[in-house]
Amino acid sequence: MSSALLVAAALDAGTILALASLGLLINEKAGILNLGAEGMMLCSALAGFAAVVHTGSSVMGFGAGMLVGAAMAALFGWLVIWLGTNQYATGLALSLFGAGLSAFAGTSYVKEKLPEAVQYKIPLLGDLPFVGEAFFSQHPMVYIAMCITAGMMWFFFKTRSGLVLRSVGESPQSAHALGYNVRLIRLGAVMAGGALCGLAGAYVSTVYTPLWVEGMTAGKGWIALALTTFATWRPIRVLLGAYLFGGVTMLQFQLQAAGVHISSQFLNMMPYLATIVVLVLISRNPQWIRLNMPQSIGKPFQPNS
Amino acid sequence: MFELRNRAEASRFWAAASPALALLITVAIGMGIFVALGKDPVQGLQVFFWEPIKSSYAISELLLKATPLLLIAVGLAVCFRSNVWNIGAEGQYIVGAIAAGGVALMATPDTSGWIVVPILLAAIAGGMAWGGIVALLRDRFNANEILVSLMLVYVAVQLLQYMVYGPWKDPNGYNFPQTKTFESATQIPKLMGGSRVTIGLLLALAGAGGMWVYLYRTRAGFAQQVGGMAPAAARYAGFSARKGLWTALLISGGFAGLAGGLEVAGPIGQLTPYVPAGYGFAAIIVAFVGRLHPVGAVLSALLMSMFYIGGELAQSRMGLPKSITGVFQGLLLFSLLACDMLIAKQITWRRAQ
Numbered sequence: 001m002s003s004a005l006l007v008a009a010a011l012d013a014g015t016i017l018a019l020a021s022l023g024l025l026i027n028e029k030a031g032i033l034n035l036g037a038e039g040m041m042l043c044s045a046l047a048g049f050a051a052v053v054h055t056g057s058s059v060m061g062f063g064a065g066m067l068v069g070a071a072m073a074a075l076f077g078w079l080v081i082w083l084g085t086n087q088y089a090t091g092l093a094l095s096l097f098g099a100g101l102s103a104f105a106g107t108s109y110v111k112e113k114l115p116e117a118v119q120y121k122i123p124l125l126g127d128l129p130f131v132g133e134a135f136f137s138q139h140p141m142v143y144i145a146m147c148i149t150a151g152m153m154w155f156f157f158k159t160r161s162g163l164v165l166r167s168v169g170e171s172p173q174s175a176h177a178l179g180y181n182v183r184l185i186r187l188g189a190v191m192a193g194g195a196l197c198g199l200a201g202a203y204v205s206t207v208y209t210p211l212w213v214e215g216m217t218a219g220k221g222w223i224a225l226a227l228t229t230f231a232t233w234r235p236i237r238v239l240l241g242a243y244l245f246g247g248v249t250m251l252q253f254q255l256q257a258a259g260v261h262i263s264s265q266f267l268n269m270m271p272y273l274a275t276i277v278v279l280v281l282i283s284r285n286p287q288w289i290r291l292n293m294p295q296s297i298g299k300p301f302q303p304n305s
Numbered sequence: 306m307f308e309l310r311n312r313a314e315a316s317r318f319w320a321a322a323s324p325a326l327a328l329l330i331t332v333a334i335g336m337g338i339f340v341a342l343g344k345d346p347v348q349g350l351q352v353f354f355w356e357p358i359k360s361s362y363a364i365s366e367l368l369l370k371a372t373p374l375l376l377i378a379v380g381l382a383v384c385f386r387s388n389v390w391n392i393g394a395e396g397q398y399i400v401g402a403i404a405a406g407g408v409a410l411m412a413t414p415d416t417s418g419w420i421v422v423p424i425l426l427a428a429i430a431g432g433m434a435w436g437g438i439v440a441l442l443r444d445r446f447n448a449n450e451i452l453v454s455l456m457l458v459y460v461a462v463q464l465l466q467y468m469v470y471g472p473w474k475d476p477n478g479y480n481f482p483q484t485k486t487f488e489s490a491t492q493i494p495k496l497m498g499g500s501r502v503t504i505g506l507l508l509a510l511a512g513a514g515g516m517w518v519y520l521y522r523t524r525a526g527f528a529q530q531v532g533g534m535a536p537a538a539a540r541y542a543g544f545s546a547r548k549g550l551w552t553a554l555l556i557s558g559g560f561a562g563l564a565g566g567l568e569v570a571g572p573i574g575q576l577t578p579y580v581p582a583g584y585g586f587a588a589i590i591v592a593f594v595g596r597l598h599p600v601g602a603v604l605s606a607l608l609m610s611m612f613y614i615g616g617e618l619a620q621s622r623m624g625l626p627k628s629i630t631g632v633f634q635g636l637l638l639f640s641l642l643a644c645d646m647l648i649a650k651q652i653t654w655r656r657a658q
Contacts, residue, residue: 100631289447
């Protein structure tokens with residue numbers, strides 16, 4: 001694999017993590033920790049795949065993925081925001097349920113194939129040597145993820161609604177006292193986050209590896225969760241971190257292709273070990289984490305108490 | 306309109322009744338799923354709740370599957386009570402299985418049956434080591450135990466694959482990724498003839514009993530729980546949070562590892578890529594449905610075992626994918642969490658103004 005293709009592949013793999021992790025970032029900025037990312041991604045991967053199989057349209061695939069992600073997030077949101085259930089346990093339930101449901105509902109799609117993939121290339125820029133192949137011949141979703149990152153930076157730090165969202169995550173009591181509907185804002189954030197996780201899931205099954213197999217997201221939802229901490233809750237760092245992890249994933253194939261004598265199983269471990277290493281490095285300084293982390297993450301909020 | 310009000314005191318009734326209500330809700334939704342798929346819901350009920358207990362052989366299979374679930378769930382109950390979120394029991398189970406397999410492979414045709422003891426000790430040590438990594442990284446570097454323990458599941462899966470595709474592959478196995486079948490001396494002794502239930506069941510029950518004593522009758526167990534519920538109070542009382550963390554992860558890792566060892570040296574009898582069966586994740590649900598209580602875990606492990614057997618029967622008898630088990634497991638945990646709201650809250654009816 002040429003180094004240009006390697007960069008391209010890293011961006012491709014990183015886009016999945018970026019989309020999901022940006023979604024989780026919205027949740028966390030509003031004070032909600034959703035451990036259900038993996039489950040939402042699996043169900044939306046299946047939904048996206050099925051939609052493309054039946055309609056042949058990849059836009060429908062992404063739409064179906066986002067819809068399923070948002071719907072599952074709504075269920076999670078209702079439980080944790082209105083019924084006050086434990087966020088850890090409920091998110092875990094969503095992950096386990098999503099894995100089970102997608103495996104069950106997806107049995108008949110295992111042997112399906114998707115229509116031939118289209119090759120994308122930006123005119124002119126795509127013809128440039130090296131950079132054309134590395135950066136300008138990607139699936140549109142790669143650029144959309146970049147735009148979402150930019151949009152999110154603007155939203156969080158330059159708009160009034162972004163400020164309200166962050167205040168809900170920092171101090172729901174104060175936001176409530178100022179007259180904001182903390183619960184609805186949180187539900188909105190959770191559903192928007194679910195939709196992004198859904199988009200990531202649909203990308204996995206319709207673009208990244210266009211097929212459906214049980215458990216195909218292989219922990220990407222969990223890695224995306226780690227990324228928000230790694231990025232100290234900044235959208236741009238989430239994007240860069242996602243590309244870094246995408247690179248680690250690709251390096252594994254690169255090493256294999258280069259004939260390095262390491263068993264493939266050890267190479268397969270790399271993304272997971274890298275996540276652990278990064279978590280260790282980033283968490284060593286608890287003060288730094290505490291400074292950046294939205295203060296109410298994981299804590300329930302009841303307006304009438 | 307309906308309104309949720311906080312109760313003055315947590316309801317003891319609902320603390321006990323909530324799992325039962327959650328089961329009812331799960332069954333109701335489950336029957337809805339059967340109807341929606343054009344299957345007979347009564348047959349569905351039979352397959353899940355009657356077939357697994359209708360004969361003594363069926364019951365023995367139920368107990369066989371409940372054994373690993375109970376063991377892991379009891380360990381996890383201690384963990385969750387200490388507010389340590391170990392969700393990687395599946396990985397600790399796998400490493401326990403690998404360690405047990407390593408010892409079992411050393412057996413020769415004239416090895417004594419006592420080799421079962423080192424096999425199980427190796428399994429416990431393997432699980433503890435895997436849980437210990439989580440404790441170490443949390444303790445030394447403050448790394449989130451949820452993510453670390455989960456990442457280690459994927460690492461453990463790859464480790465198992467490496468062993469069965471690589472160094473431990475059976476040379477006479479037609480290149481299948483599996484170890485040779487373990488010598489018969491390594492078989493965990495069976496409880497009685499005619500069934501596959503091993504002394505693992507007794508170990509699991511003893512483990513549940515031991516944990517009950519630990520949690521409710523010892524000072525260390527008390528300190529462990531205070532540390533989980535009220536870290537500030539625990540600090541004030543001089544209970545060490547670090548000790549609590551290590552204890553929780555070593556106990557749950559050890560139990561999960563033991564479960565893995567009992568499976569590979571018991572019903573499976575060799576290492577294959579199919580050793581991980583999701584028990585580590587299902588046991589999380591078992592622990593919660595059992596109210597994080599050792600006795601509750603016995604009941605919920607039996608229930609979850611029914612889900613597994615029911616899923617297999619639904620596949621063979623009703624033509625449904627056996628992954629329906631996973632759907633029901635998830636539904637059960639969701640319903641339980643929703644029903645648990647009734648412990649702290651009261652639903653009241655108030656006329657709209």
